[in-house]
Amino acid sequence: MPELPEVEVVRDGLARxxxxxxxxxxxxxxxxxxxRDPRGPVGFxxxxxxxxxxxxxxxxxxxxLALDNGDALLGHLGMSGQLLLQRPGAPDExxxxxxxxxxxxxxxxxxxxxxxxxxxxxxxxxxxxVDQRMFGGLLVSAGGATLPPEIAHIARxxxxxxxxxxxxxxxxxxxxxxxxxxxxDQTLVSGVGNIYADEALWRAGIHGERPGTRLTKRQVVELxxxxxxxxxxxxxxxxxxxxxxxxxxxxxxxxFDRSLHAYGQEGLPCDRCGTPIRRVAFMNRSSYFCPxxxxxxxxxxxxARA
DNA sequence: ATCGCGACCTGGTTGC
DNA sequence: TGCAACCAGGTCGCGA
Numbered sequence: 001m002p003e004l005p006e007v008e009v010v011r012d013g014l015a016r017x018x019x020x021x022x023x024x025x026x027x028x029x030x031x032x033x034x035x036r037d038p039r040g041p042v043g044f045x046x047x048x049x050x051x052x053x054x055x056x057x058x059x060x061x062x063x064x065l066a067l068d069n070g071d072a073l074l075g076h077l078g079m080s081g082q083l084l085l086q087r088p089g090a091p092d093e094x095x096x097x098x099x100x101x102x103x104x105x106x107x108x109x110x111x112x113x114x115x116x117x118x119x120x121x122x123x124x125x126x127x128x129x130v131d132q133r134m135f136g137g138l139l140v141s142a143g144g145a146t147l148p149p150e151i152a153h154i155a156r157x158x159x160x161x162x163x164x165x166x167x168x169x170x171x172x173x174x175x176x177x178x179x180x181x182x183x184x185d186q187t188l189v190s191g192v193g194n195i196y197a198d199e200a201l202w203r204a205g206i207h208g209e210r211p212g213t214r215l216t217k218r219q220v221v222e223l224x225x226x227x228x229x230x231x232x233x234x235x236x237x238x239x240x241x242x243x244x245x246x247x248x249x250x251x252x253x254x255x256f257d258r259s260l261h262a263y264g265q266e267g268l269p270c271d272r273c274g275t276p277i278r279r280v281a282f283m284n285r286s287s288y289f290c291p292x293x294x295x296x297x298x299x300x301x302x303x304a305r306a
Numbered sequence: 307a308t309c310g311c312g313a314c315c316t317g318g319t320t321g322c
Numbered sequence: 323t324g325c326a327a328c329c330a331g332g333t334c335g336c337g338a
Contacts, residue, residue: 032314032315036334061332076332076333077332078315078331078332078333079315079316079330079331079332080315080316080317080330095316131315132315132316132317133314133315133316133317133330133331134314134315134316135314135315135316135331135332135333136332175308175309176309177308177309177310181309181310184332186332186333193331193332194330194331194332283310283311283331284311284312284313284331285329285330285331285332286329286330286331308338309337309338310336310337310338311335311336311337311338312334312335312336312337313333313334313335313336314332314333314334315331316330317329317330318328318329318330319327319328319329320326320327320328320329321325321326321327321328322324322325322326322327
């Protein structure tokens, strides 16, 4: 599933290929992905048509295209979403939900970086939102070009140069909530999902059910740094599979196969101590951890296994 | 105010 | 073999 590194790869691809283009048509094939747009599917399409794309920005797992009127096309890939760039006429993907027709503005150099692609009408391409499960979605954010108000509550992510480490440490240590739950709290830090939370906790040797109030400053600082490292590593690998005219979100990127130490490793020996990795239910999903490197805190141990 | 949990989705896999 | 149950999980809204 797309995590912060994959979303950043998409953002980067969009930045290199759709800036300066103008939206000439919008086709909403399924209403659900635009459910959060207050204008509805028709209003959504109308608000985009004729607009020029000026920037591609991201915060956490949200990304948006800044438009020439100060609005923004805000998107979230959810679990299974993809943003693909296709030539017009390419067969519809099975789960194609929204199609934006784009045209290069006269005089723009926007497409000249696209090499070795199939023949296509000059300056025309499609931006397609494909999403099997439709947890993701798109909306037009009024006045959202710089930062959409819809995501004003979303914290900066750990790779953001303006992320406030000290504030994060302070807030985590003030809450009794388990530290994994806090890592997943978008108002504290964004971009960390179930996979990166488990990986960062494994690297830090901290159990996710440890209350924030029971962690030292140093432990939280180190945990944050581990989250940065694991996401940076994934970003490096995610970027290598990027195809110029095919902005892809690959949930099976090599990174996940090669570099995971905890997530999805139930029963396999811990890469540090050999103890079998354990899996427990957590927030309607799963948590993976090494019971030796990440001992279950005594006070909450019984519930952590429930 | 803060916290925790269930609903939302589909398709692949598992179990009976 | 066929069908049902389960699982993946980010985000939001609701209830405690």
